[in-house]
Amino acid sequence: MGYGIDLAFRAPNAMVFENKELARIIFFHLPCAWGSTLFLILAPVFALMYLRSKKRIWDLRAAAAMEIGLLLGVLTLITGMIFSDVEWGAPWNWDPRQTSFLLVVLITAAYFALRAAFSDPEKQASHSAAYVLAAILPELFLIAVFPRMLMSLHPDVVRQGGFDATYWTVIAVVSVSLLLTSGWMFGLRVRAGLLEEALENSNAKLGSRDDPTPSGVVRPVSVPDESR
Amino acid sequence: MPDSWSNEIGAVFRKEIQSELRSKSGLITSGLFGIVSVVAIAFATWTVKLTPTVAAGLFWITLLFSSMISLPRAFTVEEELGTGDLLRLMARPHSVFWGKVLFNLILVAVTAVVLGTLFLVLAQIHVANVGVLIVSLLGSCFALGGGVTLSGALVAQAANRNALSAAIALPLLVPLTAIGVSALRVAFGDPGVAAGIQAAIGLVCYGVVSVAIGPYLFAAVWKT
Amino acid sequence: MIPPLLVWLGLFLYLMRVDSRVRAAEDRLRALEGMPPVSPYPRS
Numbered sequence: 068m069g070y071g072i073d074l075a076f077r078a079p080n081a082m083v084f085e086n087k088e089l090a091r092i093i094f095f096h097l098p099c100a101w102g103s104t105l106f107l108i109l110a111p112v113f114a115l116m117y118l119r120s121k122k123r124i125w126d127l128r129a130a131a132a133m134e135i136g137l138l139l140g141v142l143t144l145i146t147g148m149i150f151s152d153v154e155w156g157a158p159w160n161w162d163p164r165q166t167s168f169l170l171v172v173l174i175t176a177a178y179f180a181l182r183a184a185f186s187d188p189e190k191q192a193s194h195s196a197a198y199v200l201a202a203i204l205p206e207l208f209l210i211a212v213f214p215r216m217l218m219s220l221h222p223d224v225v226r227q228g229g230f231d232a233t234y235w236t237v238i239a240v241v242s243v244s245l246l247l248t249s250g251w252m253f254g255l256r257v258r259a260g261l262l263e264e265a266l267e268n269s270n271a272k273l274g275s276r277d278d279p280t281p282s283g284v285v286r287p288v289s290v291p292d293e294s295r
Numbered sequence: 296m297p298d299s300w301s302n303e304i305g306a307v308f309r310k311e312i313q314s315e316l317r318s319k320s321g322l323i324t325s326g327l328f329g330i331v332s333v334v335a336i337a338f339a340t341w342t343v344k345l346t347p348t349v350a351a352g353l354f355w356i357t358l359l360f361s362s363m364i365s366l367p368r369a370f371t372v373e374e375e376l377g378t379g380d381l382l383r384l385m386a387r388p389h390s391v392f393w394g395k396v397l398f399n400l401i402l403v404a405v406t407a408v409v410l411g412t413l414f415l416v417l418a419q420i421h422v423a424n425v426g427v428l429i430v431s432l433l434g435s436c437f438a439l440g441g442g443v444t445l446s447g448a449l450v451a452q453a454a455n456r457n458a459l460s461a462a463i464a465l466p467l468l469v470p471l472t473a474i475g476v477s478a479l480r481v482a483f484g485d486p487g488v489a490a491g492i493q494a495a496i497g498l499v500c501y502g503v504v505s506v507a508i509g510p511y512l513f514a515a516v517w518k519t
Numbered sequence: 520m521i522p523p524l525l526v527w528l529g530l531f532l533y534l535m536r537v538d539s540r541v542r543a544a545e546d547r548l549r550a551l552e553g554m555p556p557v558s559p560y561p562r563s
Binding site: 244248251252255258259262265269 | 527530531534537538541544545548551
């Protein structure tokens with residue numbers, strides 16, 4: 068768990084090869100996009116594992132993966148909008164890639180709407196797992212196929228180049244530290260989820276604690292302090 | 296003792312058809328909605344000649360929304376009426392899904408034909424390529440039928456299922472709009488027949504995948 | 520360059536805090552159930 072090493076990876080360096088300094092937001096935009104896609108790919112894997120094993124831990128993992136995927140996705144959109152505003156004058160262009168990624172974020176958000184609509188944890192888990200799996204095809208289409216179908220403002224640096232080698236180093240560094248940090252957050256979220264469940268179970272058993280926690284719903288990472 | 300697959304699927308399908316013929320609720324709902332939308336569009340674009348892409352887009356959106364209103368009912372009505380448990384006892388989840396999907400495909404096909412005819416007449420769209428039109432309509436029906444049915448199946452047991460099914464289905468199906476429109480606009484006159492056919496086939500593939508994985512996902516959420 | 524560093528540092532410190540609280544809660548849970556604590560570090 069030695070995620071303390073990512074403290075060393077902290078240099079979005081002062082590379083001023085772009086027109087405007089604000090274009091350096093690309094250093095965050097790309098890693099956020101990749102990270103989001105990674106977690107959005109992990110989520111169906113976890114969902115499938117849940118459906119096969121029916122173990123709650125996989126549902127927790129799937130939900131945590133979707134959470135982090137959503138967070139990184141929103142960050143991707145925001146950093147993309149900032150870049151777009153600087154580069155092309157408008158934050159939102161209805162650009163194909165931009166719009167399709169927004170749809171992916173909406174699909175991910177709808178996952179949480181679905182989760183919130185169930186109170187029975189088993190139904191919640193099985194339905195959300197089924198949704199994640201059903202969403203694979205649209206998401207694949209949106210992320211990989213659609214932006215290539217149409218002309219896009221979005222630069223395609225992986226294929227066409229245009230980035231200096233130093234750029235790639237910075238992006239790699241940021242990617243690694245972002246992945247480590249989000250992996251850490253993922254682990255913490257899953258453990259917090261397990262703790263929530265344990266708390267619910269003991270609430271059910273003892274019935275004497277006066278620290279009611281909401282049940283079953285995905286919450287931000289925080290563990291209640293018990294003071295006796 | 297479980298019946299054979301085709302018996303079970305046939306039974307579910309026949310039951311859907313019968314209850315629909317008795318109440319005609321699905322047909323009326325989607326039909327009325329479709330008609331009203333087409334008339335609204337025709338009024339909104341009264342003097343403007345619709346370009347093929349715009350016409351395709353409007354038609355697709357109308358079909359999308361009328362599907363989303365009527366198709367999820369196949370599942371949600373079971374839960375509302377309480378017949379869901381009986382169905383769980385009588386048939387396997389795969390056959391339930393197949394039976395309902397088949398029914399929904401018919402429903403959406405009828406809606407598409409009615410809508411399409413009205414649309415062509417009222418909005419004065421000239422059909423450039425009938426073959427592409429037929430293939431795209433078939434593909435659209437298949438894709439929408441499969442996708443919306445699957446979403447309906449997923450939310451059937453949820454709280455506020457009617458609104459939720461729209462919230463769930465829309466993000467999943469909007470990407471289809473791109474393919475659907477690129478297929479239909481060719482039918483309405485835009486050049487690029489090969490691309491149009493390709494898009495229509497893409498729609499069919501989407502429908503196939505939805506219907507193929509649907510039973511498995513449905514089985515996962517359909518409990519005794 | 521500085522603002523991202525600060526944001527990251529803030530996030531890092533926050534995650535450290537959450538991590539220690541999660542560990543503490545897990546230790547308390549395990550103590551209740553009579554199992555040894557997960558982390559070798561003392562509870563905070």
